[in-house]
Amino acid sequence: MTLEKAKHFKKRKSLHIYHFIIGFITISVLFLTTKWSWISSILLSQQIKPSSDDGDMLQLKHIFHHGTGPKNYKLHRRLDITPEYLFKHQDYFTQLTQNLESPEVNINSDNLDQIYQQSDWPEIHHGKNPFDIELPFKKNPGETIRLKERNTPQFIESYLDYARDVRGDAHILNRINLEWIHDEIKVPNVTDRDTVVTLATISSNAYVRYPKSDDEKKKSDWIDLGDWDPNRENSDINFGWDDIGLRGHVFVSRDNKTVVIGIKGTSGAGLPGGGSDETGGNDKTNDNLLFSCCCARISYMWTTVCDCYEKTYTCNQDCLERELRKEDKYYQAILEIYRNVTDLYPPESTDIWVTGHSLGGALASLLGRTFGLPAVAFEAPGEMLATRRLHLPAPPGIPKYMENIWHFGNTADPIYMGVCNGASSTCNLAGYAMETSCHTGLQCVYDVVTDKGWSVNLLNHRIHTVIDDIILTYNETAPCVQQPPCRDCFNWRFVAHDDDEKDEPKLPNPLRSSTLKTSSTTTSKSIFKSTSQSSLQSTSKTEASPTSSSVPSHEEPPKKCLERTWYGWCSKWGYDDDDDDEK
Structure with a gap:
């Protein structure tokens, strides 16, 4: 081998070694980079938890009971579900869990009361x-868009009173100048099947019986929120279950930023132990008041739930509206339950949702509409008429999409579809006048009649059937769409008899007599002491007409209402410049 060839061979060898080293370094760097990225992702996944927007967990924290009926409507209690409470009643919960796994007995699908008495806890x-x-x-x-003053004490109630007194006249109500605000809120993901199942489970949970014992009358776990005194001699700790009342089961997320109120539906649809000792009688009264055309008057054989029926297909509208707003009825009860929930969880910093099944779903929708809350109802009768x-x-x-009200139902449920009515219907035979079919918000309907060949049957109204046999058997949740134009009770005539004051509230009326200055002003200040007057002043102070004043005296001309509160009461009487000129 010549010297030149030896040098060339040595040079090539050095070049190969150099390329090998460079390649080794490159591969090593790539490997270490990939390896570290993989290791970092594992470590990061162990440290970072999903945000509340991506997912969270809900757990029962409170049960609220509000009394209803002429005697108990002022009673209100709260039960906190703490670890100590769960430990104290662990034997009861063990027995309860075993009972929930009992096989369902054969029942008559035409007996609505018997259906309501069966276990409704989902199999899942x-x-x-x-x-x-x-x-x-x-x-x-x-x-959403909702009232700015919705959480001001007595604001909603006073507005509803005034709206009722003027019969919802838009011309008069527009003078109030209600202040609406646009809010960015968090709403349930109704396209996520697990979320829908969770809300349906909370609706079912509202039927669950809580532990009770007669020997604990003096040491009840309940907290008094109203006129109920646990230390009173004849006090009954079973109030709200054995007695008439409405329940709300409150679930709270781990971060305390989301609260879901599950409102109990018609009793009997709950868990073992339901039946004659439940609140079914009062539930039925409110069902018939909310979902019938006129006090559940189907025929002369019926006992009506109010005195608003006048004659064949004729009903007193003013009477109906007063009945719905009575303190001993369910609508007022859910308003007060909501107020007590917001005492614990301020609505300014908490996402509050409502849900419920059947009657509970309709009440959830009404509550959601009242305060601008997201509401998810399951198999609820049509509540548009009550709204x-x-x-x-x-x-x-x-x-509609900003109303944030969703009604989940199925085409094989006669109550949700509004076809469980008429003299020969199962609902009628059981004493229920379910005459409405129109819903507010969006409808999310599973067409099980077409998809599964089901027949219309009351068994398909049960919440556990909805969860186990419908929602969980579909790959996706039902699409939520707007209901076509709908009208309930089209063949009824609704009348009023105070025609002399059809455009104004009943006396004492601030639009009529200057002699009411003192009383109306006092009432205004006492009711709305905490309300922002700047946002509620009416712009109608110049709209008072001569016909709305009392007959002027010979001594002085009648005074004019110069300022009014949002609901129409005159807060200042006197003469403006024009009146002075006229004098």
């Missing part, structure tokens, strides 16, 4: 304690 949760179960959910960003009779506030022109 068999073996789980309803009092400490954790339920997953997801929420989405949303938006209008209550004159619930709604911003003008709000699109």
Whole structure:
């Protein structure tokens, strides 16, 4: 080998070694980079938890009971579901969980009361304690338009009273100048099947019986929120279950930023132990008041739930509206339950949702509409008629998607579809006048009649059937769409008899007599002491007409209302410049 070839060979060898080293270094760097990225992702996944927007868990924290009926409507209690409470009643919960796994007996599908008395806890949760179960959910960003003063004490109630007194006359109500605000809120992800199942489970949970014992009358776990005194000699700790009342089961997320109120539906649809000792009688009264055309007057054989029926297909509208707003009825009860929930969880910093099944779903929808809360109802009867009779506030022109009210139902449920009516219907035979079919918000309907060949049957109204046999058997949740134009009770005539004051509230009336200056002003200040007067002043002070004043005396001309509160009461009487010129 010549010297030149030796040098060339040595040079090539050095070049190969150099390329090998460079390649080795490059591969090593790539490997270490990839490896570290993989290791970092594992470490990061262990440290970072999903945000509340992506998912969280809900757990039962409180049960609220509000009394209803002529005697108990002022009673209100709260039960906190703490670890100490769960430990104290662990034997009861063990027995309860075992009972929930009992096989369902054969029942008559034509007997609505018997259906209401069966276990309704979903099969997917068999073996789980309803009092400490954790339920997953997801929420989405949303938006709504709602009243700015909705959480001011007595604001909503006073507005509804005034709206009822003027019969919902838009011309008069527009003078109030209600202040609406656009809010960015969090709403339940109704396209996520697990979230829908969770809300349906909370609706079912509202039927669950809580532990009770007669020997604990002096040491009840309940907290008094009203006129109930646990230390009174004849006090009954079973109030709210054995006695008439409405329940709300409150679930709270781990971060305390989301609260879901599950409102109990018609009793009997709950868990073992339901039946004659439940609140079914009062539930039926409110069912018949909310969902019938006129006090559940089907025929001469019926006992009506109010005295508003006048003659064949003729009903007193003013009477109906007063009945719905009575303190001993369910609508007023859910308003007070909501107020007590917001005492614990301020609505300014908490996402509050409402849900319920059947009657509970309709009440959830009414509550959601009243305060601008997201509401998800399951198999609820049509509540649009009750919404209008209550004159619930709604911003003008709000699109359906911003109402944030969703009604889940199925085409084989005669109550949801509004076909369980008529003299020969099962509902009628059981004493229920379910005559409405129109819903507010969006309808999310599973067409099981077409998809599964089901027949219309009352058994398909049960919440556990909805969860186990419908929602969980579909790959996706039902699409939510607007209901076509709908009208309830089209063949009824609704009348009023105070024609002399059809455009104004009943006396004492601030639009009529200057002699009412003192009383109306005093009432105004006492009711709305905490309300922002700047946002509620009416612009109608110059709209008073001569016909709305009392006959002027010979001594002085009649005074004019110079300022009014938002609901129409005159807060200042006197003469303006024009009156002085006329004098």
